[in-house]
């Protein structure tokens with residue numbers, strides 16, 4: 080029963096998380112579009128009021144006339160709309176999911192028995208859980224330090240972007256060495272998302288509060304408060320597509336169960352950023368196709384790196400006969416029954432599993448055949464059996480690799 084409630088809690092939290100993230104990122108994309116679509120005000124009245132830019136739009140059966148002021152609106156109403164709950168809800172629900180899915184079973188999901196580092200292989204579940212959380216806390220602090228040291232008055236934002244890019248490649252490499260691939264992708268995505276939400280919490284909102292306070296007191300706000308907020312907000316714009324990719328990658332084991340998972344992860348982060356850059360520029364009327372072209376090249380490169388290599392012939396099979404024809408479904412299903420059905424069954428016997436994970440049941444040969452392609456993929460890239468709990472041998476993997484899947 081406990082397993083069922085965890086599973087149901089997972090579904091509800093995920094629902095909340097995805098909705099909050101859509102609302103937050105949707106708003107972020109909308110405001111970037113708005114900011115870059117502003118034109119100098121045309122009306123005399125607006126000019127006199129000091130309007131910086133305006134945009135007309137038609138939507139939902141009506142016309143909208145947005146006007147942006149920098150730090151000098153003549154008066155501020157009390158019912159000012161603030162944006163922060165969407166960011167906080169996304170982070171909190173995401174962290175809740177991380178606790179439920181990874182921290183509760185940290186010994187299976189966060190300890191990497193194949194890590195090249197002995198200390199990482201020998202970590203307990205608790206230690207791995209603490210280390211994962213430290214990645215988020217320390218990672219955000221390093222990012223924030225970089226902003227403060229490299230571009231303190233928003234004067235070297237180009238160099239800052241380079242430094243943040245290098246930092247993300249380093250994080251991608253470190254996490255894939257320490258944690259299992261799936262967790263490494265998630266932790267890197269969660270770190271980027273933590274930088275985004277923490278920037279809203281520690282920089283963007285406090286800066287805006289100081290600006291509002293100064294305006295209400297009839298003083299001139301410090302323009303750096305606006306500039307620092309904008310700097311973080313610009314980073315958030317380029318983080319959105321990579322973060323969404325890293326969250327989705329969890330369902331595609333070919334991305335992270337790969338020797339070069341850190342290269343794949345880095346390429347996805349940069350591909351997301353350049354594709355976003357194309358849309359950012361488009362709002363200003365530019366149509367620079369070099370950005371999506373660079374993105375497409377990176378995505379093609381990922382496909383090339385991630386594609387499984389052709390099956391290696393199985394040693395010990397009757398010589399002369401084509402290897403694939405030699406492996407029978409009975410042989411394969413025998414291996415599956417021994418190594419997979421503890422978890423992938425109508426009634427899993429592995430403790431903590433209330434239902435077949437990922438909805439995949441492998442009790443019968445028909446089911447094994449139905450999932451042939453997926454089975455070959457996850458066994459080939461060593462993602463399954465999970466943490467090799469059921470101790471599958473290399474010979475068994477070779478048999479499955481040589482199986483034609485029919």
Ligand code: HEC
Pocket residue numbers: 329330331332415418419420421422423429436437439450453454457458463464465468469471
């Ligand atoms: C200890 C439990 C356990 C064992 C043993 C196990 N699995 Fe899994 N399997 C899981 C879990 C948990 C997931 C869901 C993880 C996820 O969402 O990626 C999963 C997911 C999968 C998926 C879907 C992966 C995807 O990319 O969506 C396939 C296919 C799969 N397992 C096949 C197998 C095969 C084949 C074996 C035996 C060689 C096996 N599993 C053994 C726990 C197990």
